Amino acid sequence: MSDRPSAILAELREVSVEHRAPGSSFLTRDRVHALTGADVTVAAGETVGVVGESGCGKSTLVKVLVGLQRPTSGTVCVGGRDIWQMSTAQRRRHIGRTVGMVFQDPSTSLNRRLPVERIIADPLDVQRWRGQRDRMRRVTELMHLVGLPASARDALPAHLSGGQRQRVAIARALALEPALLVADEPTSALDVSVRAQILNLLMDLRERLGLAMVFVSHDLQTVRRVSDRIVTMYLGRVVEELPVARIEHGRHPYTQALFSATPGLLRPMQPIPLSGPVPSAVHPPSGCPFRTRCWRSTEACATAMPPYTGDAATTSHRYRCFHPVTDPSDLHRGAVPAPGAARPVEEPA
């Protein structure tokens, strides 16, 4: 991968998403900060892995990318165009042609009342795809592409296995020949026995069709295997993005802690224990969101958000941290806290 990718397929600039907090009243007006100030780009042909603990905003980020979630602020460009400056119909058409989306659970993402053929053809119908014969031919082609037998054409989702259902979802996502496929935990709802098959299918399709991919997963080994670049998120913030070749050189302590929890992912290292719960997304800490669990934090971390900076040697490795890990052997020399030694989580004011 070159350090400076050429064609940008999707770009988030300073994107934030807030939701009304469950149980918030008209008076408190509490907001959940699901995504804050996210800057992410996806270039043609590259695979970007998105990682982070549950609730850190991964799904929100991909929903924003595919136009399913309108940001509270910031700009979302897909195929070079600001999708929220378009009419609803224009936006649907434009995104449909540029981006395909595969969701986590095909049991809920597919319309259970429609046969496979109608599900796969749905994006073609929405875009008024040529004639009926072309439509039928395209469905056959797509079923073949994802390894579905012709006999599945008239089946309802309930009559298919979980793996076959996910193949239907992938066929639907590819119907309009998008340049970018966004997959949000595409294998985690499947039986362990078929996960590898679906992952291999996605990798095969990526190669054959020259797709760019955004791949969200909790499985860091897989993310490392499939990605060119990794984006680490914490409490609604992108805290680091780095080329997979630099995975040993994660600068953000959270990236190091996250990766250290998967044995064999990095050089031999002790898991870095993180004490305390993830702070509330309604009342995130001031400054760096990770500071309440970070063993390297200082007062500076509470007063301001670290800028999104990079190493001089590479434009594709950026992180938000006042005390980046510049020497990974730091982590072996006792800088790692004993369990429970990280700073206690402060109660929101």
Ligand SMILES: Nc1ncnc2c1ncn2[C@@H]1O[C@H](COP(=O)(O)OP(=O)(O)OP(=O)(O)O)[C@@H](O)[C@H]1O
């Ligand atoms: N519609 C909503 N209303 C209120 N809060 C929401 C809504 N959608 C998401 N959130 C909150 O936004 C935050 C980010 O959620 P998101 O689903 O993006 O996280 P995630 O990293 O994808 O989690 P997981 O890995 O468990 O899927 C969480 O605190 C979540 O509870």
